[in-house]
Structure formats: structure tokens, C-alpha cells
Amino acid sequence: MSRRAARSSSVYTAAGSCRPHTLQTSSMSPEDARCRLSTWRLDNGYTCLTGSRPGRCQLDTGNRELTLSASTPPQGRHLQVYEITRRHHRAPPGPQRCPLIGNLGSLIGGSPLESFAKLRSTYGDVYGIYLGSKLAVVLNGYEAIHDALVKQGRQFAWRPEQPVFVALEGDVSDLVYGNGPEWKAKRVFIMNAIKELCLSRKGLELERLILEEVNCLTERLDLLEQVNPREILSLSLANVVYSILHGNRTEYDNEDFLKFMNSLNGVFKRYMRNQMKNNLFPFILKIPKLPFDLHGLQKIKDNVQTGKSFFAKAGQERLSNHEEGDTTCLLDYLLNNDSPVPPADFWKPHYDLMAAGSETSATTLNWLILLLMHYPDIQEKLHQSIFEVIGHHPPSISDRNDLPYVEATILETLRFGSNVPLSVPHSVTEDVAFRGFIIPKGTLVLPNLASVHYDPNNFEDPLTFRPERFLSADGMAVVPSEKLIPFSLGPRACLGETLARTELFMYTTRLVQKYTFECPDGERLPGLGGVFGLTHRPQDYNVRLVKRN
Numbered sequence: 366m367s368r369r370a371a372r373s374s375s376v377y378t379a380a381g382s383c384r385p386h387t388l389q390t391s392s393m394s395p396e397d398a399r400c401r402l403s404t405w406r407l408d409n410g411y412t413c414l415t416g417s418r419p420g421r422c423q424l425d426t427g428n429r430e431l432t433l434s435a436s437t438p439p440q441g442r443h444l445q446v447y448e449i450t451r452r453h454h455r456a457p458p459g460p461q462r463c464p465l466i467g468n469l470g471s472l473i474g475g476s477p478l479e480s481f482a483k484l485r486s487t488y489g490d491v492y493g494i495y496l497g498s499k500l501a502v503v504l505n506g507y508e509a510i511h512d513a514l515v516k517q518g519r520q521f522a523w524r525p526e527q528p529v530f531v532a533l534e535g536d537v538s539d540l541v542y543g544n545g546p547e548w549k550a551k552r553v554f555i556m557n558a559i560k561e562l563c564l565s566r567k568g569l570e571l572e573r574l575i576l577e578e579v580n581c582l583t584e585r586l587d588l589l590e591q592v593n594p595r596e597i598l599s600l601s602l603a604n605v606v607y608s609i610l611h612g613n614r615t616e617y618d619n620e621d622f623l624k625f626m627n628s629l630n631g632v633f634k635r636y637m638r639n640q641m642k643n644n645l646f647p648f649i650l651k652i653p654k655l656p657f658d659l660h661g662l663q664k665i666k667d668n669v670q671t672g673k674s675f676f677a678k679a680g681q682e683r684l685s686n687h688e689e690g691d692t693t694c695l696l697d698y699l700l701n702n703d704s705p706v707p708p709a710d711f712w713k714p715h716y717d718l719m720a721a722g723s724e725t726s727a728t729t730l731n732w733l734i735l736l737l738m739h740y741p742d743i744q745e746k747l748h749q750s751i752f753e754v755i756g757h758h759p760p761s762i763s764d765r766n767d768l769p770y771v772e773a774t775i776l777e778t779l780r781f782g783s784n785v786p787l788s789v790p791h792s793v794t795e796d797v798a799f800r801g802f803i804i805p806k807g808t809l810v811l812p813n814l815a816s817v818h819y820d821p822n823n824f825e826d827p828l829t830f831r832p833e834r835f836l837s838a839d840g841m842a843v844v845p846s847e848k849l850i851p852f853s854l855g856p857r858a859c860l861g862e863t864l865a866r867t868e869l870f871m872y873t874t875r876l877v878q879k880y881t882f883e884c885p886d887g888e889r890l891p892g893l894g895g896v897f898g899l900t901h902r903p904q905d906y907n908v909r910l911v912k913r914n
């Protein structure tokens with residue numbers, strides 16, 4: 366309790382939307398008073414909703430304790446102060462917090478990425494916004510993101526506690542959202558397993574596996590004149606992960622596979638909506654049964670159940686045929702003695718990898734096709750560069766060094782599409798001093814990766830698609846940029862980066878070898894504005910596939 370509070374004469378209890386405060390009146394001089402209750406708003410951010418008569422008062426939040434002092438103390442009255450508009454003390458600056466909705470008003474209307482850019486121009490590289498009642502610190506620009514995720518990587522490596530996960534009572538995938546030593550052990554184990562499986566010759570032979578998958582995709586595409594590529598790409602890329610998990614692919618029209626993929630899409634769609642709702646009304650998750658599944662819990666539980674059932678069926682064969690020491694697929698690794706994942710939890714990494722590894726890579730290819738439709742010169746140059754080196758032969762991973770234009774086009778697509786624009790939310794487990802601010806324990810930290818990719822100081826003319834920016838002057842070598850961070854940075858950086866880069870190379874090369882992508886007759890070329898969700902994807906569009914000879 367502050368010294369001022371100790372001098373106080375009356376005690377008032379305040380009901381807080383987050384936590385209640387005890388308000389204490391003291392005999393402060395009127396000169397100290399800084400805000401007027403008659404306006405019903407106290408100028409350090411508390412809002413007085415009921416109970417007190419107009420007077421002059423001051424709130425002292427010096428040591429995070431609330432002390433109300435008034436020249437005319439609201440004696441004998443119950444004063445309700447809701448912590449709904451105060452900004453955290455010493456937290457990064459940001460717009461005035463509104464009751465209940467926080468700063469959602471600043472984000473609604475127009476593209477969220479543009480809103481974030483506007484806030485950056487007002488408040489700087491590190492600012493705080495309230496998503497409902499929850500403080501989120503947004504990191505913008507390479508330096509701020511690098512300082513947090515790399516220089517202070519240990520402190521920022523935490524994932525935030527999500528109220529909805531608490532409500533799911535442990536039925537939560539823990540590779541992406543886990544924390545602490547258990548998460549670390551699983552991450553290291555799975556990364557090593559994927560590396561051994563995919564990149565050493567003893568395992569799955571990633572090249573063969575991806576080629577088989579691209580061939581299945583092109584067999585499908587060959588039957589079509591035009592297509593909305595979104596779903597078929599998603600199925601195809603999910604199948605690559607499926608093959609790594611099980612050692613063999615599944616059919617696109619396998620009912621369980623389709624059901625699982627649909628449920629994943631449902632999760633992606635609902636995730637953002639639920640996040641917002643739960644931040645706005647955190648108490649609704651505490652109510653076990655709500656009509657119409659208002660907290661969305663039942664739908665999420667159903668999705669998890671679909672994931673579990675899919676795994677139970679798909680993994681059955683491997684589970685019954687496995688012998689200790691087998692290493693033909695990821696499931697074998699999980700079944701071996703040194704696995705940190707207990708059998709009851711096998712579905713979790715399965716779910717995580719399918720979720721994290723399908724939509725992301727598929728969205729990048731979805732951007733690529735749309736961008737090539739917009740830039741036919743680049744499409745022709747890309748095709749030419751491939752044809753000169755490997756002709757009609759299927760690509761192999763070792764061709765990457767000889768195809769710098771392909772690599773540069775992929776890098777530029779990852780930059781332009783920025784398909785995981787706010788990364789996956791991070792958090793801090795303790796109050797962290799960062800660039801002169803204090804980021805309070807439990808704060809949501811959003812690394813705005815897109816802010817790095819669209820910054821003209823990093824990439825000249827950032828809204829133009831130009832693969833050459835990643836090439837040497839003679840066009841013979843790739844010139845990577847440290848400012849390109851689509852897979853994020855630090856201890857939580859994407860676990861599948863190597864796999865994703867390999868997929869993107871093999872798919873891009875094979876698809877451009879086989880087809881010219883054009884806007885279908887009679888349709889308007891779709892715009893390049895993205896749809897913002899868990900990923901940043903292009904709007905749905907149709908592409909005409911013209912087979913090359």
C-alpha cells in the first residue's frame with residue numbers, strides 16, 4: 366500500500382472489470398487534484414462509472430496501486446472504478462484505451478496491416494494497443510523485432526496463455542503453443558527427426574516424396590482448364606506433411622483427410638474471431654454452458670476431436686507395425702523409446718505439423734501464381750531460366766544453386782505475400798525492460814513481420830513485385846537479405862523452414878515448367894490486396910492453366 370493510501374480516511378471498494386481495486390480517500394490538497402469526477406473520466410485512464418458526486422480528485426498509480434484522493438471525499442458512498450481505460454504504467458505508448466473494446470476501434474475498417482502502419486507512424490516502432498482488455502505490444506521494423514526475439518530471445522520466447530486453451534483442459538497442441546522445458550524438448554526432438562528423415566539419405570528422401578506429390582497435383586490440374594488454386598494447393602501441401610508423418614501419402618478425396626482439412630480451415634477462421642471475443646469478454650469462458658455455443662468452445666472441441674479421430678485412423682497401421690528402432694517416418698520416431706511425447710499425445714504434433722505446415726506453404730504458392738498472372742514478363746523470364754538449365758526434366762534439390770531466378774522469385778513472393786504477417790503471438794513471463802519501456806508479464810507480443818517487408822528503407826518500392834532485388838547485378842547469384850524474415854527469428858522461429866523452402870523450390874519449378882498462368886477469359890484480373898486472418902492470403906481467384914509443350 367502506498368504511503369498516501371496509509372493516510373487515507375475512508376476506504377471504498379471498486380469493482381473492476383479485470384480485478385477489483387480498493388480505493389482509499391485521503392486529505393489531498395485541491396491543488397493536487399488532476400481530474401474532475403464531473404467529467405466522469407479520470408485523466409490517467411480510469412473511468413468512474415457510478416456513485417461519486419462531482420469533485421476534484423487524483424489517482425495515484427505510482428506503484429501500481431490505486432489511491433483516490435479528493436478535495437471533497439465522496440464519503441459514505443460506494444465508488445465504482447473500472448480498470449477499463451487505464452494504460453499500463455510505463456508500457457509502450459499507444460492510443461487512448463476505450464472502455465471494453467480497448468483499441469479495437471483503431472483496427473476496424475480497412476486493412477489491419479495499414480492500421481498497424483499508421484499506429485507505427487504515430488507511436489514509433491514499439492507501441493501498445495488494447496485488444497479488449499488485453500494489452501498487446503506490437504513490434505515493428507527489423508531492429509525492434511531482432512532486439513526482442515533474438516537479443517532478448519529467452520524472455521520473449523513464451524507463448525501467451527490463451528483463455529480458450531485453459532478451457533480446453535490440456536487438449537491443446539503443444540508444439541506451437543507449448544512453453545517451458547517440455548515444449549523445448551519436443552521442438553528439438555521433432556526438428557532433429559525431420560532433419561534426419563528428410564535431409565539424410567537414410568530416410569524418406571524428401572525430393573522423391575515432394576516430386577510424387579507435385580505429380581499428383583499436376584495430374585489433377587491437367588484435367589482442368591481453370592481452377593481456384595487455394596483448396597487443391599492446401600491439400601497437396603498437407604499431403605507432403607502427411608507423408609513425412611506416416612511414410613506414405615493419402616488420396617485427395619479420402620473422406621477423413623477432407624474432413625480433417627475442413628476442420629482445420631474452421632479453426633483458422635474461428636481463431637481470430639474467438640480471440641477477439643474472448644479478449645473482449647474474458648468472463649464468458651468461465652460460464653460452462655452458453656446458448657448457441659456463444660464462446661465457440663464446443664466448435665473448437667469438435668475440431669480437436671476431428672483431429673484426434675483422423676490421427677487414430679491414419680496412424681493405426683504404423684502404430685501396429687512399428688518395431689523399436691524403426692525410422693521410416695516421423696511416427697516411428699515418436700514411437701521409439703527416446704521420444705518426449707507420450708503415446709496419448711501423438712495426435713498433438715500430428716495436428717500441429719499438419720496445421721502449421723500446410724496452409725502456410727500453400728498460401729505462398731497461391732500468392733506466387735497470382736503474382737505471375739500480374740507480371741507475365743517475370744513469368745516468362747522464370748520459365749526461360751528453368752528451361753535453359755533443366756529443360757523438361759523434373760527438378761532436383763541440387764538444381765537450386767543453378768536456378769537463382771527461381772530462388773529470387775520465391776524470396777520476393779515470401780516478402781510480398783508476408784503470409785504470416787504478425788507471426789504467432791509471443792509473450793513474456795516476467796515484467797521485461799525493453800527499449801526504455803516495461804512490458805508487463807503476460808502481455809501479448811505481436812512481431813509485425815510485414816512491417817519489415819513493406820518498409821521502403823529495407824526494400825525499395827516495396828509494393829512492386831521485383832525478384833531482381835534478391836539477385837546480384839549479373840543475375841547469376843542470389844543475394845539474400847537479413848531483412849527478409851517470413852519465418853520469424855529467435856528460439857521460436859519456424860520449425861519447418863528448411864522443409865518449406867524445399868517444397869517451394871520444387872513446386873514452383875515444376876508448376877512453371879508445366880503451365881502458363883493466365884487470367885481466365887472474361888474475368889477481371891484479381892487485385893493484389895490480401896485477406897487478413899491467421900495467415901495473409903490473396904483473395905480467392907480463378908486461374909487459367911495453359912499447358913506448355
Ligand code: HEM
Nearest residue numbers: 541721722725726785788789852853857858859860861865
Ligand atoms: C512458407 C511457409 C511457412 C512460413 C512462412 C512459416 C512461418 C512461420 C512463422 C512466422 C512462425 C512463428 C514463429 C514465431 O513464433 O516467431 C512459424 C512457426 C512454426 N512453424 Fe512455420 N512457416 C511455414 C511452413 C512451415 C512448415 C512446412 C512447417 C512444418 C511442417 C512449419 C511448422 C511450424 C511450427 C511447428 C511452428 C511453431 C514453432 C514453435 O513455436 O516453436 N511451418 N512458422
